[in-house]
Amino acid sequence: MKAYRASLLYFSPTAEPHHAGLYEDDGLLVVGVNAQGREVVQAVGAYGDLKARFAQVPITHWPGRIIAPGFVDLHSHYPQTNVMGSPADGLLPWLEHYTFPEEKRFAAPEYCVEAARFFIAELLRNGVTTALTFSTSHVCSVDALFHEAKARQLRLITGLCLMDRHAPADLLNQKAVSGHADATEQSLLDSEALIARWHGVDRLGYAITPRFAPTSTDAQLRGAGELAAKYPQVWIQSHVAENQAEVAWSRSLFPGSSSYLATYADFGLMRQRAIYAHCIHLSDSDRALMRDTGAAAAVCPTSNLFLGSGSFDYAGADRAGFRYGLANDVGGGTSFSPFHTMLGAYYVGREGHSKAGLSLSPQHLWWQHTVGAAKALGLDGTVGNLQPGCEADFVVLNPQATPLLTRKTAIATSLDELLFSMIVLGDDRLVERTVISQNL
Numbered sequence: 082m083k084a085y086r087a088s089l090l091y092f093s094p095t096a097e098p099h100h101a102g103l104y105e106d107d108g109l110l111v112v113g114v115n116a117q118g119r120e121v122v123q124a125v126g127a128y129g130d131l132k133a134r135f136a137q138v139p140i141t142h143w144p145g146r147i148i149a150p151g152f153v154d155l156h157s158h159y160p161q162t163n164v165m166g167s168p169a170d171g172l173l174p175w176l177e178h179y180t181f182p183e184e185k186r187f188a189a190p191e192y193c194v195e196a197a198r199f200f201i202a203e204l205l206r207n208g209v210t211t212a213l214t215f216s217t218s219h220v221c222s223v224d225a226l227f228h229e230a231k232a233r234q235l236r237l238i239t240g241l242c243l244m245d246r247h248a249p250a251d252l253l254n255q256k257a258v259s260g261h262a263d264a265t266e267q268s269l270l271d272s273e274a275l276i277a278r279w280h281g282v283d284r285l286g287y288a289i290t291p292r293f294a295p296t297s298t299d300a301q302l303r304g305a306g307e308l309a310a311k312y313p314q315v316w317i318q319s320h321v322a323e324n325q326a327e328v329a330w331s332r333s334l335f336p337g338s339s340s341y342l343a344t345y346a347d348f349g350l351m352r353q354r355a356i357y358a359h360c361i362h363l364s365d366s367d368r369a370l371m372r373d374t375g376a377a378a379a380v381c382p383t384s385n386l387f388l389g390s391g392s393f394d395y396a397g398a399d400r401a402g403f404r405y406g407l408a409n410d411v412g413g414g415t416s417f418s419p420f421h422t423m424l425g426a427y428y429v430g431r432e433g434h435s436k437a438g439l440s441l442s443p444q445h446l447w448w449q450h451t452v453g454a455a456k457a458l459g460l461d462g463t464v465g466n467l468q469p470g471c472e473a474d475f476v477v478l479n480p481q482a483t484p485l486l487t488r489k490t491a492i493a494t495s496l497d498e499l500l501f502s503m504i505v506l507g508d509d510r511l512v513e514r515t516v517i518s519q520n521l
């Protein structure tokens with residue numbers, strides 16, 4: 082066992098509102114090892130309350146620092162680091178002019194390895210310890226990312242990007258050179274082989290990954306849905322209702338479905354552990370479908386602001402009662418930093434659907450990037466919090482990381498003020514270290 086003494090931020094599993102934060106000015110985080118040999122939280126609370134019980138445990142003391150749960154990111158594209166900051170009129174031209182050309186480069190295994198290394202290092206530097214991310218349509222891109230995540234012991238979920246139409250020919254899923262299966266069948270065989278190779282290895286998980294309905298044929302979506310039924314523990318990830326032109330395109334390609342979102346349900350792709358990025362242009366019946374199927378939304382504020390896609394409707398989501406959490410959506414997104422993503426979410430709430438705008442509380446913003454995102458993945462109680470039993474992934478924040486942060490956090494008189502200072506003024510400099518639960 083080992084223990085860490087510092088200020089502590091975490092969340093109660095029972096408090097109401099459900100996203101209320103708990104804060105210990107002088108706290109103790111005790112880490113033990115579970116039956117599988119994985120480091121997990123043993124106890125958390127005030128140093129004064131716990132010190133006698135754990136008197137024999139060696140303590141690392143970080144005065145002036147804040148320990149908080151590692152961030153959970155629900156949606157990004159590891160092959161799009163180089164696409165960040167590429168302007169376009171909107172989603173579809175951005176895909177065509179910047180994203181597809183970059184993703185083609187992942188046909189080369191060595192390119193995948195370098196990009197995977199950079200991406201994972203950047204997540205960790207920014208305090209992200211669990212990530213659901215897209216790879217490309219090349220099997221080697223998936224293998225490279227899983228290899229790197231395994232080496233760094235990151236909790237990572239990814240999958241082969243399924244696209245068998247409406248993208249450049251050399252980016253569509255390919256036939257095997259010597260095989261009999263057509264490209265669509267091959268993409269499903271490859272996905273199943275990748276599930277066998279990676280899902281459940283250490284902390285890795287597989288996600289069945291149709292890019293979005295317009296770039297898959299009916300046959301590919303049907304096959305993806307069959308895989309999702311066969312492997313209920315595997316995740317599903319895709320995009321939906323990000324942009325009006327995309328919505329219109331999808332509706333024209335799948336006229337038999339009652340909405341763009343319903344297309345996924347019609348192919349068996351909405352269930353628990355299905356994460357849909359964006360979910361902006363939804364109707365109330367779509368929101369009810371999200372809730373009833375147990376699917377969850379990855380809210381991508383910096384991407385939505387950058388590409389002019391629209392605003393996630395927080396009030397609508399809460400009214401319907403479906404799950405959601407935050408995501409950086411690199412490379413439509415403009416930052417790897419969870420602080421920038423939380424600030425983007427605040428702007429989206431302010432400018433969003435309700436007439437007066439919402440002022441999302443900093444505790445709610447932080448919850449969306451930790452416990453809320455973990456719940457969306459079906460991993461609450463495992464990651465995203467520092468409750469006993471959670472994997473011991475955490476960040477150590479330095480509220481004196483910059484002169485402005487030092488000045489502003491020093492005058493905070495409440496938890497909300499402290500958290501808002503960090504959300505508004507923070508970035509990677511705030512994250513002094515990221516600690517990953519080890520498998521001993």
Ligand code: GUN
Binds near residue numbers: 158292293323
């Ligand atoms: N919709 C389909 N593909 C993509 C992508 O790569 N990024 C975003 N933001 N939306 C998409």
Ligand code: ZN
Binds near residue numbers: 156157158410
């Ligand atoms: Zn995306």
